Amino acid sequence: MAIRIVTDSAADYTKAEIEKRNIICIPMTVSFGDEVFTDGVDLEKEEFFERLKNSKCLPHTAQPSPASFLDCFEEAKTAGDTVIAILISGALSGTIQSAQLAKEIAQYDDIYIVDSCHATLSMRILVDQAVIMRHQGVCAKEIVAMLEKLKQRVTIYAGLDTLEYLYKGGRISRTEANLGKLINIKPVLTFTTDGSVVLCGKQVGFRHVFKQVLQLLEAAPPDMDYPVYFIYSGDKKNCVKFVQYLMKQTGEFEEPKLRGIGPTIGTHIGPGAFGIVYVRK
CATH class of the missing domain: 3.40.50.10440 (Dihydroxyacetone kinase; domain 1)
Incomplete structure (x- = not known):
């Protein structure tokens, strides 16, 4: 058996x-208006983020x-x-x-x-x-x-490049999104133990996001018996800068595993997001 x-x-x-x-x-299925795609079958990550950036409305994912x-x-x-x-x-x-x-x-x-x-x-x-x-x-x-x-030890921290997709998804107001853009606010997200996504920080600029995530890592360090992944949505640029910052500060992560995320989470956080995934000790 x-x-x-x-x-x-x-x-x-x-x-x-x-x-x-x-x-x-x-x-899953992903819909852009009347166009319906099957995630990973006829819609790859790269095409999804191109469509996302050029779409006037937020796509929908279906279970x-x-x-x-x-x-x-x-x-x-x-x-x-x-x-x-x-x-x-x-x-x-x-x-x-x-x-x-x-x-x-x-x-x-x-x-x-x-x-x-x-x-x-x-x-x-x-x-x-x-x-x-x-x-x-x-x-x-x-x-x-x-x-x-x-699963209680698996940890993820992600920094968002834009508030626009949180606004489009109804999670924040247009006023909050506009103010965030004006002063360069970058939210930091994580998962709770019950599987909800919550805000664990708001920083002005990525430099402060990097610093906060490093502090979170120091408080709950990775168990290196498991893989550590660095994630990005659409564009690797911010993720690469994040890895370089961690390497400089800690001397670790010399062979980082960078992986792109797809539509299920990408729909709600937009392009340019980055983060780290690991199992804490």
């Missing part, structure tokens, strides 16, 4: 990464339908395999509910649905750890138990 590891496109894997890990990725999961679950049931589905935070998307409904329809108990309480590269850390443990021959119940503990 094999273990099938399932995730969704909010983990921001490339097609090659999905194939290499032997995992199944259920895609996978229960039917998207059902085919996968029924195939596993027929084969007698176990499924571990590690999905985007339930606080951000209804993807968990779609998977739960598909499990009920499939009437198959050997399906474990894990709310990652994360998205993008912080979600990927969990999926990758599950892949490693599967390769080591660890049983599904132990893998799921490990994920439930590990």
